[in-house]
Amino acid sequence: MRIVAAVGGLFLSFACLFADDAVEATLARDKAELAALFPRLNVELMMRFYDEYSPDLLEEWRTRAKEHPGVSGDYLKRLAKHFQKLEDTRQTDMEEYDRLLEYEVLQRQIRLLGKELRRLDAIDTNLLTAEQDALRQTNLTRGREKLKSLLEQAFDESLRQQLYEIDKLEAEISQLRQIVDERKQNREQSIRQRYRQLAGADAMP
Secondary structure (H helix, E strand, O other), X not given: OHHHHHHHHHHHXXXXXHHHHHHHHHHHHHHHHXXXXXOOXXXXXXXXXXXXHXXXXXXXXXXXXXXXXXXXXXXXXXXXHHXXXXXXXXXXXHHHXXXXXXXXXXXXXXXXXXXXXXXXXXXXXXXXXXXXXXXXXXXXXXHHHHHHHHHHXXXXXXXXXXXXXXXXXXXXXXXXXXXXXXXXXXXXXXHHHHHHHHHOOOOXX
């Protein structure tokens, strides 16, 4: 029996090893496909960013690579697009970038708190003493109040971000209108210059 158990344990160890290798191969494939799709993206820099600010998202990617290897790359692409948006902001507006980083931390808190609340809610109360269940209920109540507060903060921040984007678009539209107005004022000169280039003559009909 001991020999059978030992052999069974050995096979289980090999199975786990092969499973880990398969997951690592999927992760490597996803990263390679991402680098090919976004050649200007620094994939390792992106990984370090998420490892610092949203490690739970990287863990979700790894879970998907294990359970759904065919589509885990799509999840990584979504992370990459979000990271690129943050990088674009970092290069143009550091003050806004700092606010976006705070929002990243806030979103992580929301995800982790939601996960903890689901865990507490799923506990079989039949396995708890009265004191333990009372503590669970207290933690649930406090956690739900905290989650509500965090969601309110996140909602207000998302509105602020939308207003920020609108202000940027309005500024860009204003610049475009100014360019159009200048072209209108220089209409005759622009047409005469283009005519000279095409016809090789100064005088227009």
